[in-house]
Amino acid sequence: MQPLIFGHLEPYLIVALCLFVLGLYGLISRPGFIGMLISVELILNAAGLNFVAFNTFLAPDKTVGQTLTLFIMGLAAAEAAICLSIAVVVYRRFRTIVADDISELKS
Amino acid sequence: MTFTFDPSLSLYIHLADVAFVAFGVLALLGGLTAVAARHLIHAVLGLATSLVGVAGMYVYLGTHFIAAMQILIYVGAVCVAITFAVMLARSPSEEDQDPRIAPGKVVAGLCVGLFAGLILGAAVLRTQWRASATVVEGTIQQVGEGLLTHYAFVFELISLVLLIAIVGSVVLARRGRRTPGGK
Numbered sequence: 001m002q003p004l005i006f007g008h009l010e011p012y013l014i015v016a017l018c019l020f021v022l023g024l025y026g027l028i029s030r031p032g033f034i035g036m037l038i039s040v041e042l043i044l045n046a047a048g049l050n051f052v053a054f055n056t057f058l059a060p061d062k063t064v065g066q067t068l069t070l071f072i073m074g075l076a077a078a079e080a081a082i083c084l085s086i087a088v089v090v091y092r093r094f095r096t097i098v099a100d101d102i103s104e105l106k107s
Numbered sequence: 108m109t110f111t112f113d114p115s116l117s118l119y120i121h122l123a124d125v126a127f128v129a130f131g132v133l134a135l136l137g138g139l140t141a142v143a144a145r146h147l148i149h150a151v152l153g154l155a156t157s158l159v160g161v162a163g164m165y166v167y168l169g170t171h172f173i174a175a176m177q178i179l180i181y182v183g184a185v186c187v188a189i190t191f192a193v194m195l196a197r198s199p200s201e202e203d204q205d206p207r208i209a210p211g212k213v214v215a216g217l218c219v220g221l222f223a224g225l226i227l228g229a230a231v232l233r234t235q236w237r238a239s240a241t242v243v244e245g246t247i248q249q250v251g252e253g254l255l256t257h258y259a260f261v262f263e264l265i266s267l268v269l270l271i272a273i274v275g276s277v278v279l280a281r282r283g284r285r286t287p288g289g290k
Contacts, residue, residue: 003120006127006167007110013231015131015164019138019157021224026142029216031209034192038141038154041185045161048173055245056168058238062245063253066170070254073180074265078272080185084192085276091196 012053020046033087033097037080044076127167134160147193155186172247 005011019042026039048069055065091097112120137160140153158181165174243249254262 003110003112003124005124009236010231011127011131012164012168014228015134015161017224017227017231018135019161020227021220022135022138022142024223025216025220027216028219029212030142031212032147034147034189034196035142035150038150038189041154041181042138042141042157045158045181048177049161049164052165052168052170052173056170058236060239060242062241063243063250066173066245066250067253067258069170069173070176070250071258071261071265073176074269077180077185078269080188081272081276082279084188085279087192088195089279089282097196 009053009057012049016046016049016053019043019049031098031100033083033090033099036099037083037087040083041076041080044072048072123167127164130160130163130167132160133157134164148190151186151189151193154189155182158182158186170245172250 023039023042023046026042027036030036030039051065051068051072053065055062059065087097090102094102096102134157137153137155137157141150141157142153144150144153158177162174162177162182165171165177
């Protein structure tokens, strides 16, 4: 017998799509740096889930998606470390992490 | 690839379906909390919940190693790092909530999100996905061999990027400390 839900590709894609849309919404609507970073993590996760789902169901070589997802995780960790230290430095300098308030170059 | 099971296991398959839906709901509710919570620390908790839900999906896809790495790297490392930043970037006396979410930004975010969601959702639902025959099975041993042969260069590049990121973040965070109080 075939499982009703988890044996098909579409449920995984829909969950990943919802996570991606949520991340996109958060990236635009969040005022602070850290809120934006959280949204970016959601988007990267949706991408990773998509890679593994497509790879498991469709691709002939089942190692590619797992490898790519591992790379995405490594890059996301590096990106989070850099972004967080930038947020800390910006907070020390400007006493705020609201992205719109940091506009020294605007005349 | 298709999942096929013995019909005598149907009860367990239905239970597994229910658990799959539960993981999906966990991922989506966590994501919703992560983008909509007023307090940043609640957003981090929502992110962790969402990541655990996605890890459950990885288990259903048969990639247990990725699920374990998801929990270890994302929930264990990235979320803890974000929590540290939330605590460092706000003095304890201050309220740690994201200030003034502008209504214009919310509308813009909704528009962009709905636009992308409609286009991608139509693409997901209307495409006829065709599977090709499995050539490489995708066990963890084969993934490891691929990392050390086929993708060795990318692997080394990622380790270099991680090293630079660590050194860079240490340098960035230390430089601010020399002049306390900023400008």
